[in-house]
Amino acid sequence: MDRNPSPRPSPDGRGSRAVLAAANSPRSEPRVVRIAIIAVAIAFLSIFVVLPLVVVFAQAFAGGIAAYLAALTDPEALSAIRLTLLVAAISVGLNLVFGVIAAWAIAKFDFVGKTFLISLIDLPFSVSPVISGLVFVLLFGAQGFFGPFLVKHNIQVLFAAPGIALATLFVTFPFVARALIPLMQEQGTQEEEAAISLGASGLQTFFRVTLPNVKWGLLYGVLLCNARAMGEFGAVSVVSGHIRGLTNTMPLLVEILYNEYQFVASFAVASLLAMLALITLIAKTVLERRLDERDVP
Amino acid sequence: MTIEVRQLRKNFGSFAALDGVDLKVADGELLALLGPSGSGKTTLLRIVAGLDWPDAGEVNFDGENALIRGAGERQVGFVFQHYALFRHMSVFENVAFGLRVQPRRVRKSEAAIRARVKELLDLVQLDWLADRYPSQLSGGQRQRIALARALAIEPRILLLDEPFGALDAKVRKELRQWLRSLHEQIHMTSIFVTHDQEEALEVANRVVVMDKGKIEQMGTPDDVYDNPASAFVHGFIGESIELAVDVAGGEVRLGVASLPLTAQGLASGPSRLFVRRHDMQVGPAGSGALQGSVTRVRSFGPVQRAEVLIGSARHAIEIDAPRDQELRPGDVVGLNPRRYRIFAAS
Numbered sequence: 001m002d003r004n005p006s007p008r009p010s011p012d013g014r015g016s017r018a019v020l021a022a023a024n025s026p027r028s029e030p031r032v033v034r035i036a037i038i039a040v041a042i043a044f045l046s047i048f049v050v051l052p053l054v055v056v057f058a059q060a061f062a063g064g065i066a067a068y069l070a071a072l073t074d075p076e077a078l079s080a081i082r083l084t085l086l087v088a089a090i091s092v093g094l095n096l097v098f099g100v101i102a103a104w105a106i107a108k109f110d111f112v113g114k115t116f117l118i119s120l121i122d123l124p125f126s127v128s129p130v131i132s133g134l135v136f137v138l139l140f141g142a143q144g145f146f147g148p149f150l151v152k153h154n155i156q157v158l159f160a161a162p163g164i165a166l167a168t169l170f171v172t173f174p175f176v177a178r179a180l181i182p183l184m185q186e187q188g189t190q191e192e193e194a195a196i197s198l199g200a201s202g203l204q205t206f207f208r209v210t211l212p213n214v215k216w217g218l219l220y221g222v223l224l225c226n227a228r229a230m231g232e233f234g235a236v237s238v239v240s241g242h243i244r245g246l247t248n249t250m251p252l253l254v255e256i257l258y259n260e261y262q263f264v265a266s267f268a269v270a271s272l273l274a275m276l277a278l279i280t281l282i283a284k285t286v287l288e289r290r291l292d293e294r295d296v297p
Numbered sequence: 298m299t300i301e302v303r304q305l306r307k308n309f310g311s312f313a314a315l316d317g318v319d320l321k322v323a324d325g326e327l328l329a330l331l332g333p334s335g336s337g338k339t340t341l342l343r344i345v346a347g348l349d350w351p352d353a354g355e356v357n358f359d360g361e362n363a364l365i366r367g368a369g370e371r372q373v374g375f376v377f378q379h380y381a382l383f384r385h386m387s388v389f390e391n392v393a394f395g396l397r398v399q400p401r402r403v404r405k406s407e408a409a410i411r412a413r414v415k416e417l418l419d420l421v422q423l424d425w426l427a428d429r430y431p432s433q434l435s436g437g438q439r440q441r442i443a444l445a446r447a448l449a450i451e452p453r454i455l456l457l458d459e460p461f462g463a464l465d466a467k468v469r470k471e472l473r474q475w476l477r478s479l480h481e482q483i484h485m486t487s488i489f490v491t492h493d494q495e496e497a498l499e500v501a502n503r504v505v506v507m508d509k510g511k512i513e514q515m516g517t518p519d520d521v522y523d524n525p526a527s528a529f530v531h532g533f534i535g536e537s538i539e540l541a542v543d544v545a546g547g548e549v550r551l552g553v554a555s556l557p558l559t560a561q562g563l564a565s566g567p568s569r570l571f572v573r574r575h576d577m578q579v580g581p582a583g584s585g586a587l588q589g590s591v592t593r594v595r596s597f598g599p600v601q602r603a604e605v606l607i608g609s610a611r612h613a614i615e616i617d618a619p620r621d622q623e624l625r626p627g628d629v630v631g632l633n634p635r636r637y638r639i640f641a642a643s
Contacts, residue, residue, distance in 0.1 A: 190381035193348050194443075197368045197375040198395035198450055208398070212385045 056274045059267035071268035079245045080253040080269065083161065087236075087249060088229040091168040095225050099176025100218070104210065106177075107184030108192065121177050124170055133167050133238025140166075159241030164249065167235040172225045179221030183214050183291075216290045223287065227280040231273055298359050298453045298486050299324050300345060305354035307340055307510075314340040315351065316510035322488060327480045329501035330490045333533065337510040338490045339458055345488065346375045346456050358453065374447030374485075378459040380439040382431040388442050389427040392417055395450035417445040420479075437468040441475075448483075457489035461496065473500050494534045498522060506530050528640035531571040538577055538614045540570040540607065541642065549639065551608045557586050560639060567642040572634040579603075579618040585633030589614070594624050605630065 061068055071077060105111075106118060124132060139145050140157040150157055157163045191213065195205040211218070233251040240247045248256065250269055257266035300322040307315040314337045322328050330338040343349040345356055347368030356363045363371055382391050396410045405413065418424040421441040431439055440460060447455065460476070461469040477500050480487060491497050497504045498518040506513045506521060506529075514526040525531035532539060543550045545565050549558045558570070582588065589605035592613070596602070600617045603624050607614055616632065618624055 190377055190379060191383055193368075194375065194377060194381040194383070194446075195394065195398070197346055197348065197371075197373060198398065198446070199369040200394070200398040201369070204398045208394070209383055213383075 053274055053278075056267055056270050059263055060271040062267075063264040067264050068268050068271075071262075071265035072272070074265065076245050076248070077253065077265070077269055080248045080250045081272070083164070083246075083248065084230050084250045086161065087165045087168050088226055090165045091172055091229045092222060092226050094169055095173055095176050096218075096222060098173065099180065099221060099225075100211075102177045103180035103184055104206075106181055107187075108189050108210075118181070121174050124173050129171055129232065129234030130238055132170050133235035136163060136167050136170070136235075136239050158239055159243065159247055161247070163239040164236050164247065167239045168229050168232050171232050171235045172228045175225035175228065176218065176221035179217050179224070180214055183217040184210075187213055216287055220284065220287045220291065223280055223283055227276060230276055300454060300486065300488070301355070301357040301360070302341070302345070303355040303357075305341065305344065305356070306352045307337075307344065307349065308352055313510045315344070315354075318354070318507075318510070318512055320505060320512065320515075322486060324486055325484045326486055327477075327500065327502050328488045329497035329504045330488060330507060331492070331494060331497040331504055331534075332507035332513075333492060335509075336507040338492075338507050341507070342456050342458055342488060342490050345454075346373045347371050348375070372450065372453045374444075374450065374452030374455045376440070376443050376447050376455070376457040376460050378462045380431070380436075380443045380463075382439055382443055382446070384431050386430075387427065388418070388423070388429050388431070388434070389414055391431070391442060392446045392449050394446060413449065417449055420448070421445045435468075436464045437472055440464065440472065444479075452485070455485050455487040457487065459490055459492070461493075462491070469496070476500060498534070506533065508533070525571075525638065528569050528571065528643065531638055531640070536574045538572045538574055538616065540572075540612060540614065542568050542570045542639070544568045544639065544641075551587070552610055554608065558634070558637065558639070563639055563641060568639050569642050570634075570637060570639050572637045574615070574617050576634060576636045577616050578633040578635055579616055579622065579624070580631045580633060582629040582631055584631035587632040587634075589630055589632060591624055591626050591628045591630060593626060596620060603630075605632070607632075 060071075072081075102117070102121060106114060137144065137158060140150060140163060141147055142151060142158075146157075155162075157166070191209050192205050195209045196202075200208065230249075231251055232249075233255075236249055237252060240249070240252055242248060242252060242256065244256075250273055254266050254270045254273070257263075257269065300320075302318055302320040305315050305318040306313070316337070318337070318341060320341075330341060332338045340349060344351050345363075347363070347366065347370075350364070358371070368375075383394065386394070392414045393410055396405055396413060399405075414427075415424060418427060421444060423438060423441055423445070426434060426438060426442070431442070434442065440463075444457075444460075457476075461472050464472065473496055476489075489500070498521070501518060503515065504518055504521045505515045508529050514521055514530045516524075521530065522535055525534065531537055540551065542556070543566070544560045544563045547560045549556045549560050549568075549570070560568075578585065587607055589607040591603050591605055593604040594601055599620060601620055601622070601624060603616055603618060605614055605616055606612065624630070
């Protein structure tokens, strides 16, 4: 059979149309090429994503379930889990508020320096987390900008939960704002104007119109923000001081345990973070579907 | 309620959206603001609603300064071009919104709110859609729901921004008549903005024609159509034939030829002659005030439309003639303007 894709009529005039159409369609690569491409993609994902995940859980359960549970109920592990949850709660909570305010300001109002503000929001994404941590050392360390004031009033920021929360807050700031700005810009201000002209106050407009319209996007931002807050290593490592049972978060504890050759304990804690990642992934997929089918009147 | 606007000015950067507008709207009137895009009509409407603020000027409702009140306190029903329905609320909740956000001390009971919403949905004949969401409605239905929502707060005036602009031609025509009869039913002072002259002339009691931030003419639809006050209004409303002419000492000239038309008291200078298409009578060569040669003929419906080249400058105009009149490309015809207006060229 002639495989030439040019659309000239074939001599026999029968059954050739389908062949030509197939040859002309954009998905006309030979079967072999298709299979090869898919195989490469799957192989890559298996080696770099699935395999590590499997290894984490395999190592975590290498000493049996009892060892796994023992590792997680160790006071140091419990303290790390507590601290991680606390820091995540604080930073996600505050970023939720700041992110919504920033997105609201950028999407619904026009003001001088708006473009600058948008770039500024992205700053935490563009600097290395280690630098972010160091900034807080420079600000709150004993020799830092606020150092004397903090020492005088006996307030501990660095090498304590507040410092870790601050560093996490900084690193995770862009998530909520980033998720909301395009959504809010796309929706415009007409519904808000309608609400205002119907007699709604600013707060009523926000809570009854603006917020419900972006709820899925907001949840999406919070989800990513939370995943990063719990998993942040670099910035937190700089400000934590690694005080065992006090200022170690889960990612820090994983590293410490690993360096001490406590593989089961290390991977047990790591498995919790891996599970968080999986849950985040599933929730993210569900949310993206909701965002895609959201109503546009 | 009456609305009075005095010397209203609004600039967006260096662009003057409103350049000293004076307007009075009588109680119960249905007024159309008509103009091309950028003429300032929507800006004027938004300032009356309290969604924009003027740089200078006054807005009074019943003689009271409205500018000291925010949009929510003016009791204005506003209908947006793109409906602006709350997308996450059902039709029922959309209409109920204005009642639910009222301060607690004046808020109606849940039963009263339900009754009022039902009443409004009946008024716009869409009570069967109460549980639907905006995305499930057609454009015409959305616009009627938007109107019901605006009426829920018992506004003192109703403002509609291009209410039918986003709808297709057939629905637009239906809604036009429907709005007209609704206004007769509720008799609320209403202003609607449109760029569609047919809509303005058909629906409104009075038409205000705007251009470049200024009011060009106000009057009844007949008045605006029959006695345009400026070249802009004549050109914008109705289909007109326009010719560049010169007025010299009371004489109207096309090129070097003098036309048997009066200059209507216009001073000498370059001018524009306007004739409504249906006022241009087509006759045999030699008759009428203008001579031209036919270059193209198309027929549709009861008329045929011909392109005619006029004068030594061979200026192309389009005229309408009855179907049974014989017209062929190459024919020389005489054109007689039964009615015409001459304005100085700006």
